[in-house]
Every structure is written in C-alpha cells, then in structure tokens.
Amino acid sequence: MTHYQLTGEARPALTPARQMTLRFSGTRRGARLARQLAVQQFAEWTGLPYDSDPARTVALVTAELASNAIRHGSLPGRDFRLALLVxxxxxxxxVTDTRPERLPPPVPPQPADETSGRGLLIVQAYADRWGHTARDAYTKTVWAEVRLCPTVS
Known part of the structure; x- marks a missing residue:
C-alpha cells in the first residue's frame, strides 16, 4: 500500500511466456479491452480462477490505470501501452501514456461529496505497491503490483 517512485528501475529478466506488452486505443473501449486482457492473462499465467480475489484486484487496478491514462495522459490520436509481468x-x-509532464499527484483524502478523483485511492488501497516512472521526454509509466497470494492475517 505504499507509493514508490522508482526512476530508472530495471525490470527483472523474465521468460517470454510471463510478460506481454500491447497497445490499445486511447478510448473507453481500449481501457475495457486492456482490463479484460489483464484478467485473462493473469488467470492463464497463475492458474488462479477469474473470480479469485487477486484476479478481481487485477481487473480493478488495470481499469483505473487505463482510465487515468486515457483521461489525463492521452494526446489525440495516441494509444496507451499495457505491459503485464509475472x-x-x-x-x-x-500503463504507459504520452504525457510525461502530467505525473500522478500524491493521493490526498477526497472529500465525501466529490464525484470523481478516487482512482488512485483505489489503486493505493488494492495494490501492494505502485508508482510511476518517466524514462524519456515522451512517455510516462504508471505501474502497480498485485500480490499473487493474499496475506493471511
């Protein structure tokens, strides 16, 4: 539940069967397809069912990140990129978009009467950790990690 900004963080070396990157249109349809693909790949790669708590968390977090990319990080005619890694x-x-100058803000508590602006609160609540990187002058990536097996308390 911690927000990290890990500039220059290197991805671990993974086998090709455990990572995937695709581009989607910067539309609501693109966000919906990204969410569906993320859950499908999660279930296939981990063997966990579609209706498991981790799969639902993947769906929710992917939907929020894709939605934010479209709403706040999109330029007309530009796609966003979804990368999934085990x-x-x-x-x-x-989720990588084309607006590196529009970094996610720190997540403040939202007043109860606000009708929007809770996306990153949801990501913070459900992801084990999340953050953002801007590796070049043209893109930024907002990422989140979901624990494969929930901790037992």
Missing amino acids: LPDHFRIE
Missing part, C-alpha cells in the same frame, strides 16, 4: 510474488501492471 514477478516471483506479484503480478505487475504497467
């Missing part, structure tokens, strides 16, 4: 204990979701 790490040893986590499933990593990365």
Whole structure:
C-alpha cells in the first residue's frame, strides 16, 4: 500500500511466456479491452480462477490505470501501452501514456461529496505497491503490483 517512485528501475529478466506488452486505443473501449486482457492473462499465467480475489484486484487496478491514462495522459490520436509481468510474488501492471509532464499527484483524502478523483485511492488501497516512472521526454509509466497470494492475517 505504499507509493514508490522508482526512476530508472530495471525490470527483472523474465521468460517470454510471463510478460506481454500491447497497445490499445486511447478510448473507453481500449481501457475495457486492456482490463479484460489483464484478467485473462493473469488467470492463464497463475492458474488462479477469474473470480479469485487477486484476479478481481487485477481487473480493478488495470481499469483505473487505463482510465487515468486515457483521461489525463492521452494526446489525440495516441494509444496507451499495457505491459503485464509475472514477478516471483506479484503480478505487475504497467500503463504507459504520452504525457510525461502530467505525473500522478500524491493521493490526498477526497472529500465525501466529490464525484470523481478516487482512482488512485483505489489503486493505493488494492495494490501492494505502485508508482510511476518517466524514462524519456515522451512517455510516462504508471505501474502497480498485485500480490499473487493474499496475506493471511
């Protein structure tokens, strides 16, 4: 539940069967397809069912990141990129858009009467950790990691 900004963070070396990158149109349809693909790949790669709590978390976090990319990080005619990676204990979701100057703000508590602006609060609540990187002058990536097996308390 911690927000990290890990500039220059290197991705771990993974086998091709455990990572995927695709581009989607910067539309609501693109965001919906990204969410559906993320859940499908999560279930296929981990063997966990579609209706498991981690799969639902992947759906929710992917939907929020894709929605934010379209709403706040999109330029007309530009797509966003979705990358999915299986790490040893986590499933990593990365959404890259074309607005590196529009970094995610720190997540303040939202007043109860606000009708929008809760997306990053949802990501913070459900992801084990999340952050953003801007590796060049043309793109930024907002990422989140979902624990594969929920902790037992």
